[in-house]
Amino acid sequence: MSEMSFPLPDVGEGLTEAEIVTWHVAPGDAVALNQVICEIETAKSVVELPSPFVGTVTELLAEPGQTVPVGDPIMRVSTDVAAAAGAADAAPSHGDAVGSGAIDSAASVSAEARDIEADTAASVEHEEPAGAVLVGYGTTGAPKSRRRRGGEPVLPRADGLPAAVAAAGTAPGAVLAKPPIRKLAKDLGVSLAEVEGTGPAGEILRADIERQVTQARVFRNRETPEPSELREERIPLKGMRKQIAKAMVASSSEAPHVGVFTDVDATRTMEFVKRLKTSSDFAGVKVSPLLIFAKAMLWAIRRNPEVNSTFTETEIIRHNFVNLGIAAATPRGLVVPNIKEAQDLSLLELAKAIEQLTFTARDGRTQPAEMAHGTITITNIGVFGMDFGTPILNPGECAIMAMGTIREKPWVVDGEVRPRMVTTVGGSFDHRIVDGDVISRFVADVASVLEEPALLLD
Numbered sequence: 325m326s327e328m329s330f331p332l333p334d335v336g337e338g339l340t341e342a343e344i345v346t347w348h349v350a351p352g353d354a355v356a357l358n359q360v361i362c363e364i365e366t367a368k369s370v371v372e373l374p375s376p377f378v379g380t381v382t383e384l385l386a387e388p389g390q391t392v393p394v395g396d397p398i399m400r401v402s403t404d405v406a407a408a409a410g411a412a413d414a415a416p417s418h419g420d421a422v423g424s425g426a427i428d429s430a431a432s433v434s435a436e437a438r439d440i441e442a443d444t445a446a447s448v449e450h451e452e453p454a455g456a457v458l459v460g461y462g463t464t465g466a467p468k469s470r471r472r473r474g475g476e477p478v479l480p481r482a483d484g485l486p487a488a489v490a491a492a493g494t495a496p497g498a499v500l501a502k503p504p505i506r507k508l509a510k511d512l513g514v515s516l517a518e519v520e521g522t523g524p525a526g527e528i529l530r531a532d533i534e535r536q537v538t539q540a541r542v543f544r545n546r547e548t549p550e551p552s553e554l555r556e557e558r559i560p561l562k563g564m565r566k567q568i569a570k571a572m573v574a575s576s577s578e579a580p581h582v583g584v585f586t587d588v589d590a591t592r593t594m595e596f597v598k599r600l601k602t603s604s605d606f607a608g609v610k611v612s613p614l615l616i617f618a619k620a621m622l623w624a625i626r627r628n629p630e631v632n633s634t635f636t637e638t639e640i641i642r643h644n645f646v647n648l649g650i651a652a653a654t655p656r657g658l659v660v661p662n663i664k665e666a667q668d669l670s671l672l673e674l675a676k677a678i679e680q681l682t683f684t685a686r687d688g689r690t691q692p693a694e695m696a697h698g699t700i701t702i703t704n705i706g707v708f709g710m711d712f713g714t715p716i717l718n719p720g721e722c723a724i725m726a727m728g729t730i731r732e733k734p735w736v737v738d739g740e741v742r743p744r745m746v747t748t749v750g751g752s753f754d755h756r757i758v759d760g761d762v763i764s765r766f767v768a769d770v771a772s773v774l775e776e777p778a779l780l781l782d
Contacts, residue, residue, distance in 0.1 A: 585750020
């Protein structure tokens with residue numbers, strides 16, 4: 325029998341210290357190789373640490389909330405052979421451990437949603453025909469008819485949609501969702517009209533409801549808290565908040581920011597998004613105006629490459645590739661992961677990349693490497709219902725573009741005032757690198773694609 329110490333490793337990006345967020349093991353637990361033992365918060369993200377040993381935990385040397393320098397021991401493990409064999413048999417695989425170790429609001433929402441859906445599924449089961457399964461859900465055996473209480477059979481259509489559901493999906497302004505999903509949304513206080521469905525033909529799935537609730541909990545206080553009994557609170561400046569503060573001060577003081585923005589008739593963008601949602605190619609993929617905005621930026625960068633640059637004291641580095649950053653608000657603070665080589669992606673590939681990046685960020689699983697080497701950034705303040713803002717540049721970048729919420733407003737078209745879907749786009753730029761003419765052309769190019777997405781075919 326021998327005892328080994330596990331020192332806090334450098335997980336990348338020149339880490340000097342990290343905070344222990346939570347332990348997934350306790351003294352006396354058997355651990356397997358690569359089993360997740362704890363989560364740490366670095367200056368940029370929350371990272372899961374796997375065990376480099378097989379054995380039994382004998383002591384935890386750091387408490388949750390404690391900041392530990394890199395190299396200091398955080399755990400001791402007994403590498404007794406018998407214990408090691410037991411750990412190898414009992415411990416989950418690395419993939420299982422990673423999945424079970426996630427700590428985020430989405431996980432709690434998912435559990436709550438499953439409980440509610442399980443309860444409601446039984447209550448509405450009589451409304452579902454036995455063989456009529458929504459497109460994409462599959463079926464077991466041939467479709468069967470089932471009589472309603474009035475005695476009239478409910479027959480499935482050839483496309484797998486019950487006639488009533490299909491009719492509801494084609495009605496103007498109708499929302500396509502199965503009865504259990506509707507009940508789930510009602511129980512969780514979610515308006516289906518505000519949810520973007522990612523299923524076939526825009527059908528709203530359980531994951532869409534979970535995402536909507538997670539966003540609400542992250543971005544808005546749905547309940548007003550009781551007044552605190554304390555006159556003031558002192559919150560230690562550490563981890564991600566400390567890094568965010570440092571980066572924002574450095575950016576705003578070093579780079580002379582200049583802002584340019586314009587109003588845009590995005591009606592055709594909204595129509596394009598609607599068509600994409602009904603396309604079989606985009607089935608199961610989240611499609612939103614952000615996708616078109618991102619593609620518009622990539623198109624505009626080709627025409628105005630100066631905005632995709634970095635300033636140094638001796639030279640301006642123009643990047644001929646685009647690592648497109650997407651600013652994401654999380655419970656722990658702002659993170660800006662980026663999509664590597666975004667200029668090479670098709671519209672479908674870009675949609676999948678944005679969806680994966682966003683989910684990973686909101687789950688708190690963004691890794692330092694995913695936030696490194698960005699060249700330009702998008703911030704979508706429209707999701708908060710805001711029209712516009714003046715964002716601060718991500719350090720090392722020349723431009724950050726923002727898109728406000730898209731609202732129906734009066735707009736002059738061919739000399740007549742008509743209701744149109746209007747938004748505001750623009751951003752902040754490093755005036756050391758680009759001047760007003762380049763900035764204006766770039767913003768105008770982005771706006772022109774939102775007004776006419778067919779330009780993307782150029």
